[in-house]
Amino acid sequence: MTSRRKAIQSIGLGALALSTLSTTRSEARPEMPLADDPAFWAKVRDQFMLAKDKVFFNPGTVGAMPRMVYDRMVEHLKYIGTDVADWAYKDDNKEEFISGYNNLMTIRTKVAGLINGTAAEIAMTDNVTNGMNYVSNGLNLQPGDEIITTDQEHGGGLGGWQVKEKRYGAVLKLVPIPKPMHSAQEVYDILVKAMTPKTKVLMVSHMITGSGAILPVKELCAEASRRGIFTVLDGAQTVGQIKIDVKDINCDAYLGCFHKWMGAPAGTGFMYVKADKIKDIWTTIASYRWNQHEDEGFRFTQRGTGNFPVLKGLEASIDFHNEIGADKVYARIKFLGERLRTGLRANKKVKIFSPTDESMCAGISVYNVEGRTGAQLQEAYWTQARMRPRSQGDTFGVRHCTHIFNNEAEIDRALEVVKSLS
Ligand SMILES: Cc1ncc(COP(=O)(O)O)c(C=O)c1O
Missing domain, CATH: 3.90.1150.10 (Aspartate Aminotransferase, domain 1)
Incomplete structure (x- = not known):
């Protein structure tokens, strides 16, 4: 228990250090708070472990961990290594020795807060790829049903839908969009024009991996929903970079990861599916809870033994992000x-x-x-x-x-x- 208490304290210290950063300029310039205040951001930089003789410009692949993320993860790993005998194996969902059976409510609640969803709509995954496969595999599509996407998607977002096409006879349409894009309207018009009465799914990246383009997802989801199309967003590049509000976007599903822009350990992601839609998604990885609908997010989160220290690191990355503020x-x-x-x-x-x-x-x-x-x-x-x-x-x-x-x-x-x- 001692190590565990220490882990909790180390987060407190990290948060305290960040709390001491000046916020006066953010009050003066709310539209771009502190964006150009070198002193503030130098203090933030000091919270990262990155070696000072190299410059990292690739969090779009895998992020850099703030020290408190690393500390929290390592402390918890040590705790398990030292004190696993403390585990009384109670089925109360509070044990923190292995993930995959625990409902992870604390973490799911924090993730929900990050994107303005509810914990019941959130399942924990390892990454965007497996979240996307939970959705593509979990939806029933008939031969001839169309899935619309762009020609600039990442393989991790696309692969599950390609399986759907090959295995079930669905039709996957990779709609060409410009690179570079010139306006949101241009992309909106192209994708809406591709929708037909047979279209059942629209899946696009919220931010395109190979250009950084932010797509007009709110408008696209509104038009797709009006036509009864299920909307799925690949958020691999957005979480920790731009603010996400799934209620405002009004998508049916949103897949994200924390190991890129959030600076969490690798192997951390989530699946969000809107409350009135998640009950209809079949699970891909089934365990005891596969058909228990009182906590939908738990139905998908229960997927066999997983690594709790990594989730502790993820939780710390959300604390770190919130301490600075998404804006x-x-x-x-x-x-x-x-x-x-x-x-x-x-x-x-x-x-x-x-x-x-x-x-x-x-x-x-x-x-x-x-x-x-x-x-x-x-x-x-x-x-x-x-x-x-x-x-x-x-x-x-x-x-x-x-x-x-x-x-x-x-x-x-x-x-x-x-x-x-x-
Ligand atoms: C848009 C997009 N989708 C999906 C992925 C795959 O993410 P993950 O490795 O978390 O499954 C990436 C990774 O770069 C990406 O940029």
Whole structure:
């Protein structure tokens, strides 16, 4: 029990440290709270474990953990290693030795708070891919039923629907959308035009992985729902980057992960399905609770022995995020992303694949330098400046993510690297 108490205290200390950060500017400029206050963000940067001699620009693949996330996870691992004999094996859902049988109500409630859902609508998963497969596998579709999506989806969002097509004769339509996109209206019109009376599912990324485009999901879901289409959003790139309100968006399902922009340990995700729809989704991984509907989220969360320390790290990542505040996190990410894109736009040798409409962008910028491949650009970043954005292949250059642990000087240095190549 001693180690466990220590784990709880370590979160308190982390939170206290962040609480000491000044908030005066946020009161003065509520529209972009503290986004350009270097002193505030330098203190936030100090909460991360990232080595100071390298610059990380790839939380779109896997995030960087704040120290309190690491501490909470390791403390709990130690607690289990030391005190597993304390486990009285009660079936009261409060035991924290293995996950997969526990209803995880505390964590599900925090996740629900993050996206404005309810705990009953939240199931814990390992990642977006398995959440998406729970939805695609759990919905009944008939041969000829259409699933509409875009031609810019990630394989983890798409794969389950491809199985649905091959196995059950559903028709998966990969609707081409522009890259770069120019407006939300343009994408909306293309996707709505693709809907037919046979369309049963609309599945799109809330934010496109290979361009950072934020799609007009609220409008798309409204039109799809009006036509009786089930709406599913892939939120792999949004959680911890832009604010999510599932009630406002009014989607039927939303899949997210915490190991990218939230800085949680790898292997942490969630499935949200709207209260009046979740009861109709078949479970994919079945255990005792597979058919018990009094707590729908638990029905899917009970999926065999899992790793509790990882969930403790996840919980700490939500505490950390909330301590700073989703608005401030978004404002800073957007501020740095915009600084990068503004610099890139001034360079005539650079082609940007993120939307030309800045209101569709946040912290992901995708671009290339004339005559270069993504691999060359990635290599130049590393050899010249120990910076790590991620290659997007021969045509699309690199995906360059900006997060709260980055700063203005790093963006400006990145622009110099690009200039040296152009
Ligand atoms: C849009 C999108 N969907 C799905 C995934 C897969 O996420 P996960 O590895 O959590 O399953 C990614 C990963 O980069 C992604 O960007």
